[in-house]
Amino acid sequence: MDEPPPQKILDILFGMWRARALHIAARLELADHLADGPKPVAELASITGMDAVAMHRLLRALASIGVFQAEGESAYANTPLSEALRSGVPGTVRDFVLCFAEEWMLETWKAFPQVINDGVPAFDPTSGTGLFDYFHEHGAESASTFDAAMTNFSALINPMVAQAYDFSSWKRVVDVGGGEGSLLATVLETHPHLYGVLLDRAEVVARSDRYLSALTDRSETVSGDFFNTIPGEADGYLLKHVLHDWDDKNAVRILTNVREAMPAHARLLSVEFVLTPGSGPDLPVFLDLVMLAYGGRERTEAEFAGLFQEAGLRLDRVIPLAPGAPAIVEATPA
Ligand SMILES: C[S@@+](CC[C@H](N)C(=O)[O-])C[C@H]1O[C@@H](n2cnc3c(N)ncnc32)[C@H](O)[C@@H]1O
Known part of the structure; x- marks a missing residue:
């Protein structure tokens, strides 16, 4: 049976939460750390320098949508979905996730009420505030994250x-x-x-x-x-x-x-x-x-x-x- 409409709407709504959780996992290279097999949460927390309880809660949330899976009480393993978050493997979309759930995207959506109201771009490429000027001004990290994302897609x-x-x-x-x-x-x-x-x-x-x-x-x-x-x-x-x-x-x-x-x-x-x-x-x-x-x-x-x-x-x-x-x-x- 099809999902009831209110449930479907909530599912769409919480897409933003999922995207940001994916972003953190990609930044912390969790899928790379699990490339050789399951690891205890405590070990993942120690490798990444994060809090172990918070790490467990992040992994549990991601596992609920098929990204990582629990192995017993306190360890996690990669799944086919999290494999796509590994760096440098064929078909990886890690750089894409890093780029498209990053600050510039949050800024973009913040600007939307105004954009829809006015019908004019918030970041106008013809006035020096466009995307490529943004990346140029925000330094090498932002620009190379964007280029790497383009490269993921282009591959x-x-x-x-x-x-x-x-x-x-x-x-x-x-x-x-x-x-x-x-x-x-x-x-x-x-x-x-x-x-x-x-x-x-x-x-x-x-x-x-x-x-x-x-x-x-x-x-x-x-x-x-x-x-x-x-x-x-x-x-x-x-x-x-x-x-x-x-x-x-x-x-x-x-x-x-x-x-x-x-x-x-x-x-x-x-x-x-x-x-x-x-x-x-x-x-x-x-x-x-x-x-x-x-x-x-x-x-x-x-x-x-x-x-x-x-x-x-x-x-x-x-x-x-x-x-x-x-x-x-x-x-x-x-
Ligand atoms: C969305 S990217 C596409 C890059 C590439 N064609 C690809 O598909 O991966 C658009 C490209 O246009 C370049 N670009 C923007 N303004 C430009 C300009 N005035 N002259 C030359 N290249 C420009 C950007 O630096 C960027 O590499």
């Missing part, structure tokens, strides 16, 4: 992009706002005939070594601003999770710059969630809500087509990657 999506698209006719590819270069590295590794250019802000490009250091003979980095100049003479341009950061006016500015840099034969692959009209899966529409606070938005295929058209491009097709995942939106000069 799931990048191989799908590299495999779903036929890159055989391309020689040179530019990843515009390509972050630390994880997508570019995956595409270059999967397609050894390609040469890649990574464009991003100087402080981000400076961290690209971990992905591109093994590909220096087939790649280069450009520190720059996609509102100014985008490298030309490529066969293809990647734009992954960039357009959703911006309102229509700024998204068209970026696309127009890409269009101006593109040779006539080149193609643009924008990797984004594509909203389905009506109520689709909840992650993309909730992400859209978050982006409302930052002046960005998620879009439908028709909305992407409108942006491309304004920028002198034509949306050719949408290539789905997996259910609930972002898709490749392919465009060419109109």
Whole structure:
């Protein structure tokens, strides 16, 4: 039988508690400490320097939702869910949890009554208070937590992009706002005939070594601003999770710059969630809500087509990657 509505609402409501409890577990690396098998709570408390009684209560709460499981009276073990909180294992979402239950997210939701009232972003990327300025100003830890979260997500999506698209006719590819270069590295590794250019802000490009250091003979980095100049003479341009950061006016500015840099034969692959009209899966529409606070938005295929058209491009097709995942939106000069 379906859950009664009041119970369902409470379940949704307490999602915030669960998210914050997950965040603490991720920060304390509890899943890593349990990687070799169950441990007594006292030992976990001692390794992490936390209070043993409080630690027990945290683990008991998390175990109630399947993250960790009790082993006898006073020990805990990993479960399939907590395994996904381990650092550096394939499929890990630890960095994602660290980033998306962090202070900036709490600040975002605090701003929401005002955002909904005014319909204007609380953190406007065009006035120097946007997300990337925030991370720049809040120092290396915040920025690298965000980059690591993007990398967690990208590790799931990048191989799908590299495999779903036929890159055989391309020689040179530019990843515009390509972050630390994880997508570019995956595409270059999967397609050894390609040469890649990574464009991003100087402080981000400076961290690209971990992905591109093994590909220096087939790649280069450009520190720059996609509102100014985008490298030309490529066969293809990647734009992954960039357009959703911006309102229509700024998204068209970026696309127009890409269009101006593109040779006539080149193609643009924008990797984004594509909203389905009506109520689709909840992650993309909730992400859209978050982006409302930052002046960005998620879009439908028709909305992407409108942006491309304004920028002198034509949306050719949408290539789905997996259910609930972002898709490749392919465009060419109109
Ligand atoms: C949401 S992230 C996506 C990063 C990467 N494409 C990925 O999917 O992991 C957006 C990227 O745009 C970059 N960015 C923001 N403003 C920029 C600008 N004016 N010029 C170049 N890059 C910029 C950010 O530094 C960030 O790496």
